[in-house]
């Protein structure tokens with residue numbers, strides 16, 4: 001099994017790059033943002049609760065998203081691996097993910113963080129807000145709040161994975177194809193290392 005986290009601030013390209021990587025590496029894409037938006041579209045009780053947080057650019061409570069991820073891991077128990085996009089976003093979520101994967105006798109193998117300047121991020125999100133219908137993209141104050149939440153609660157999660165020697169920053173500006181190639185190069189290195197370790201074992 002191969003499990004990857006695509007990490008980075010709002011608008012850094014996690015969703016765009018995930019779509020390319022899941023087909024290339026045969027992974028199941030688990031985006032908590034997409035899962036929550038689908039709950040909102042279906043007007044489920046979870047979706048109605050989540051919308052209040054998302055519209056303000058705040059995080060949905062940990063227990064809600066951890067429960068969603070737990071269900072998805074169970075649903076795809078025969079998967080060859082997972083690409084986590086937008087999760088974990090807090091220290092509690094990172095610890096919970098470690099435990100959930102440990103129960104399945106696996107772990108996170110690599111965390112790739114897309115680095116993009118704030119000015120470029122705002123530009124991308126305001127542009128996307130014109131057509132996406134995402135309520136958290138149309139208002140610059142909400143976008144700035146999402147960045148503040150990212151700095152305060154999510155960026156520190158990097159330390160959890162740096163301590164495990166699994167974290168690698170990747171420049172997130174340039175063409176989608178070039179960024180995808182840089183991510184692929186790093187993933188191939190990790191897979192090669194994993195293959196050698198398995199051979200030695």
Ligand code: AP5
Nearest residue numbers: 010011012013014015016032033054058059060086124128
């Ligand atoms: P979520 O859906 O995860 O959104 P996000 O992290 O804010 O990220 P985005 O989807 O905005 O951006 P992205 O990095 O995927 O970039 P994308 O590829 O789309 O979360 C939304 C909300 O849900 C949160 O605020 C929170 O409320 C809640 N939530 C989700 N997960 C949670 C969790 N774990 N815990 C608690 N709450 C949670 O690209 C952005 C734009 O840029 C696109 O238009 C794209 O076309 C463009 N673009 C991409 N790459 C490039 C490039 N190289 N050059 C130019 N443009 C580019």
